[in-house]
Amino acid sequence: MKDYAERNRLVLHFIVLPSLLLTVVLLGGLRVDADTRQFVFLPPPLVTLLLAALLSSLFLRAGTIDLHRWLAIDQPLLTNLARLLTLLALFFASAQAFNSVLPESGLLHWMFSFFFLWTLWTNQFSAFDARRLLRSLIVLFATAFVLKHLLVSSLYGGDKGWLSRLAGSLLQGASISGPGFAPSTGYISFVALALYVCALLMMSPSAEGHTKSPMLNADLDVPKELPATSEQ
């Protein structure tokens, strides 16, 4: 029984987790053109790399990733290499998750970017634990997803509804338009975000109160204390 659990944890850690993160990297920049129904692959813009760097810093601060245990001098080189690749995959998956929910161009792109930057920057100075950070991220991405794929897509849509007309009046002179993407883009983005959240859940410490991750560091017996949680 113990052997099975150990083996499953290793498979989750070294195979499933990187696969999930890399799938997010793949899907995060994938769009489907509304007219031609062809794939459009958008590499992560520079701003999403900055956002991913800020988010990585939050992961470290909140204890989602304990760098000293992920990469340790007393671990085999193979283990360190595998974990380093997983961390890289996490970084690019974060960038692509942002890419997935950012409008592609125009004023809204910069408004969303500013919103993300502001949120992540202020969070750098807040007290976080891993679970609270995860909840916060789910809300952040869910909000951005709804705004982009439900509200903003209606602005870009062919039929100009009241929202589109209102936005056009409010933002007169400013470019809010962007490329038109098929509704399937929203589904792809949803799957990418769902996989990203699943990967984060797999990485975060378990919910039972003990600090050991459900699968990571299975081979390490040293307990890890979470940072003290304080209400904001």
Next chain:
Amino acid sequence: MPRKLIEVIGLIWTIVYAVAIIWVYATEPRTLREVATNTQIAAGVYEINQEKFNNGLELFRRDQFRAARDEWAGADPAQKDARTQFYIAYAFYREGWGRTYSDDALFKEGTAAVTRSISLAPNGSLSVDDPNLQIHTAAELKVELEEGTERSWSDLNPLGVFRKRK
């Protein structure tokens, strides 16, 4: 399964998957079919559809140039076969050629196709041994197409109407 084996499998899988993603973003396939074609090219097993190529050749010989090009485009969707691109360029040449003037738009597309053909050919040199053609090398065809789009005083030479299509 020992720990080391799982780690090795995970490491190799992660690297292969990451390289595949970088490749997808670099090649930007527009459809799933293009993904499959690009995979064949990457694996070195890409081949043109010979049946479509032969259909195109039949049409070309009956002066159905547009239809021939459509067939050849289907035969070589990735535009990676030098010989097919040569024939596409030739079809543009024959359709665009005129006694008094040449169709610049068609000649430009032909130039693009023959340039592709030259870049795909080994050592940048392609020779097609087809008795139905009067131009047998990609370099000659390129010169012919480029001269067709150039403007010169010789264009006003009335004897030009006696020239022949190659």
